[in-house]
Amino acid sequence: MATTPPADGSVGSTRNPESEPSSSGRTLLIRAIVLVTAVLGLNYIVWRWLYSINWDAWWIAIPLVLAETYSLIDSLLFGFTVWKLKKRRAPEAPAGLTVDVFITTYNEPLDLVLTTARAAKNIRYPHKTWILDDGNRAEVRAAAEAEGIGWITRSADWKDMPRHAKAGNLNNALMSTDGEFLVILDADQIPDPLLLDKTLGYFTNEKMALVQTPQVFINVPESDPLGSQAPLFYGPIQQGKDGWNAAFFCGSNAIIRREALMQLGVTRYVTEIELALHKALKTSDKVIAKAKKTLGPGNERVSEALDLVAKDLRRVRRRLRNGDGISEVTYEFQQRVAAVTRSLVAADIAAFHEDLASLADLDIEGLDAGLQDASASTPGLAVVDDNALDQLAQRSWSPLAAIDAVRVLIESVNADRSGEAQAVMPMATISVTEDMATCMRLHALGWETAYHHEKLADGLAPEDLNSMLTQRLRWAQGTIQVMFRENPWAQKGLTLAQKLMYWATMWSYLSGFAAVVYLAAPIIYLLFGILPVNSISTEFFVRLIPFLLVNQLLFVVVGKGVKTWRGQQYSLALFPVWIRSITSAFGNVYLGRSLDFAVTPKTLQQDKQLRWDLVKPQLWAMGLLVVATIVGIIRLAMGEADLLGTSVNIVWVIFDLVIFSVIIEAVRYRGYEHYQADIAKAKARQDASR
Incomplete structure (x- = not known):
């Protein structure tokens, strides 16, 4: 191993438990106890x-x-x-695969980052090692170059854009590298030289997207006063989830297929644009309906214009169902709405400006920015802000204001995601912990994951109570964010067992x-x-x-x-x-x-x-x-x-x-x-x- 375990034995053996034959008798015993527990509990x-x-x-x-x-x-x-419970034996690693090893860092001490980077460089299987320096520190760059290790920081595209913490750091690096497989390591996780030899063999299964290995810490006493070691989770629980094809990605010590991540990024990009457009269309229907209710006698021409826009909204939906491109459909719709708008009287244009200006925090120019993307509470999603939509739907509209509001709504669904540093975000950005959401999305797309039950990295646990509480709060917050935003019970593509496995953690x-x-x-x-x-x-x-x-x-x-x-x-x-x-x-x-x-x-x-x-x-x-x-x-x-x-x-x-x-x-x-x-x-x- 790259680091010698402490003498108190808190880490345990590095031998591979997967080499031990699975006991069918133990499996039957576990299932019998589960059934008895269920009967007695009920x-x-x-x-x-x-x-x-x-x-x-x-x-x-x-x-x-x-x-x-x-x-x-x-x-x-x-x-x-x-x-x-699933016990795996990894196939032999195939030769010729290209691998990028990512070491994520923000403000960790330089010597700690370099210790991990040097160990990563010494991984036996051919690969490239990269330090992903989210702190953009000159000393880290100089040290990396001196060691012959790659250094990546955020591109200029990220300036004044949502950062998305570690997920943003990884997404940025994904666009700067090209390895077929990625190893994700936190700055304190010192890898074993055989890490890739022991895990790449799983990817001979073309459906395998991710292999997770345990996180074990070398700076923890046997009494484990801060509860840092998680032998039950990194053992029976992960092995059990693996049995249901639901082994979790835990943020570090994992190997991921780039193809799976990129497919996920593109799929989510399309899904989020479609979601934003459908929300905008739904709100547009409400805006037009409210505007029609305000019409009095003698407004037949205006009524016809509103009917035309409503008809165009139905045409947009029909074309989307037929698979027509979003950009083409929305562009043609915007051109037709512009023509309708020009046909109405200039007086209504002035009334529109006055009406829309009265909305709190919304004006014609600000509406474009306010509706392009999610609110700050849901960074990174190309969906229309629900609060803004509610305001628009409930507002009393003049006819021309309604038509132009519909135009702005549809334009707000921006296919180039101008509110983000990059359009495609493979790593999920809906949570302060990117791992669970990313893994759940991969499972929903039909990819498989595996848990390799062997210690292949030595990590550092929090050294004091405050640091431990900070860590546990972030983990819990991230999990609950995923529960609120992408509840597994609402995710298409997940099996019932996978939904239960994600729900169990939440x-x-x-x-x-x-x-x-x-x-x-x-x-x-x-x-x-x-x-x-x-x-x-x-x-x-x-x-x-x-x-x-x-x-x-x-x-x-x-x-x-x-x-x-x-x-x-x-x-x-x-x-x-x-x-x-x-x-x-x-x-x-x-x-x-x-x-x-x-x-x-x-x-x-x-x-x-x-x-x-x-x-x-x-x-x-x-x-x-x-x-x-x-x-x-x-x-x-x-x-x-x-x-x-x-x-x-x-x-x-x-x-x-x-x-x-x-x-x-x-x-x-x-x-x-x-x-x-x-x-x-x-x-x-x-x-x-x-």
């Missing part, structure tokens, strides 16, 4: 809905049963994912709301004695406990020795991050609010100062849990509480506090170097005491 949740809700306390009883239903669905989605980020309920329920009972269930009976335990045990057994069997506890802790402990990701993504997509983007720092950002301020919601939750426990014990001692109910809820509180203890550890964590120094000191003290 048995419990149906009973909860039908017989156990305390309707006198519906305000907590209903949220709790909804949270439990959410958790059951989450469990079923996981079971469906691992139903078809669904997981809703856990923040369920976590709030799971925290509130025991607190409310211990403080006020209010139960969300009719009673804590034997039937309650008989239905719930077997489900919980079998569900945990599924993780144990699927993980096959993989430690999943840290991931389970953070799925609950980061509930404020998950909630914020949803609210901020909603504000961005539907309200046009800015969504801050920050590159995850690759070096330690805090040293001595402990950032308790970053986890205030969790600390408040822990404080309330402790206070509630004390009050519950006092109420029990005074005979105001039930022993069984109090005991069950105290156990629940203890479980929550154990979960949240990871936050304390995360705040106190001072980075991997400090961890190693502490280990060395402890070892020295141990040796001295002998």
Whole structure:
């Protein structure tokens, strides 16, 4: 490997698990446990809905049963994912393929970028290595040239245009290179020399668009206090998704077929232009209809003009259905509308200017710019701004104003996408994380993906809590943006299984709301004695406990020795991050609010100062849990509480506090170097005491 794994063994072996024979017995065991989990879970949740809700306390009883239903669905989605675990053996890499290795960077330290670039240059299979420097730094360019490594930054076409973060950086590089295959590496992901030898063989399948390999980090202690390693995802979950042809692109450590990306870019370009035109046509119909309603007697000539435009709109639709070119159809339509406009009286022209000028933030010149493309909340899409369309459709129009507004609407569908640096954007730009949306679009076009379960790069994880929270928030925001903008259930071309696989990942980020309920329920009972269930009976335990045990057994069997506890802790402990990701993504997509983007720092950002301020919601939750426990014990001692109910809820509180203890550890964590120094000191003290 290019970098030696740490001695504590946190990274694990580099041998290829795919060389191990697949166990049909283990597969049958997993499926049996999945079925039992489903039966027990459904048995419990149906009973909860039908017989156990305390309707006198519906305000907590209903949220709790909804949270439990959410958790059951989450469990079923996981079971469906691992139903078809796929173990692959890569074919031998064919000779003669051309490959570009892309190392994306913005503001990472120069030595870090060069370490990755040198390792990339040393990849054994013939290729070209490029540093994609989105920061346009002279020192990076000079160092790259000195190393004989290619350097690419944004072209002049990107000046004053939407940047689209990493997706824009990659899209720019795609137009400057010509390799048949691309390797995408983040600046901190040091590749193994055999990366291409181990993965290019998959592309002998001409339908294969992408091969993803794991992301494993070398600067993480065995205890993994920040939850950086994701052995369950980069293992059983990705293998399970792979079984359904839904292995995810994860932004780095992936190999992609250029042909697939370029086909995607062209297809999306055409689709988005068509979408924009159809929206413009729909709004045009409404504008013309409203204008006709304002006509009084004696306006037959104007009425005929409006009818002619409406007839032309129908002709445009018909020609588009017949496959005629968009540019030709819209140009001819604009010429006919111009002729109609010239035939009307000059007085109406003056009225049009006065009417249109009264629109807030819209004028004749500004309308062209305002309707050419999506709003800032949906950068990069050639679609008409829905807010502007609503304004236009609801406005009371004079006849000539209506006709000219229709002309401007159709002209706003600009086939050259003048509001973008480049017309074709292969990497999706609808999200702050480009990977999921791009992969889902490739699947919708019929391409295949694969997950190669072998560590072929050594990465660097965030070194402090603030950096980790920044990273997790961006991941979650990007996923939720995709859910809002291109929900998998609405995507044609995806199989049902693929839709479920994408939805399962999106669904997981809703856990923040369920976590709030799971925290509130025991607190409310211990403080006020209010139960969300009719009673804590034997039937309650008989239905719930077997489900919980079998569900945990599924993780144990699927993980096959993989430690999943840290991931389970953070799925609950980061509930404020998950909630914020949803609210901020909603504000961005539907309200046009800015969504801050920050590159995850690759070096330690805090040293001595402990950032308790970053986890205030969790600390408040822990404080309330402790206070509630004390009050519950006092109420029990005074005979105001039930022993069984109090005991069950105290156990629940203890479980929550154990979960949240990871936050304390995360705040106190001072980075991997400090961890190693502490280990060395402890070892020295141990040796001295002998």
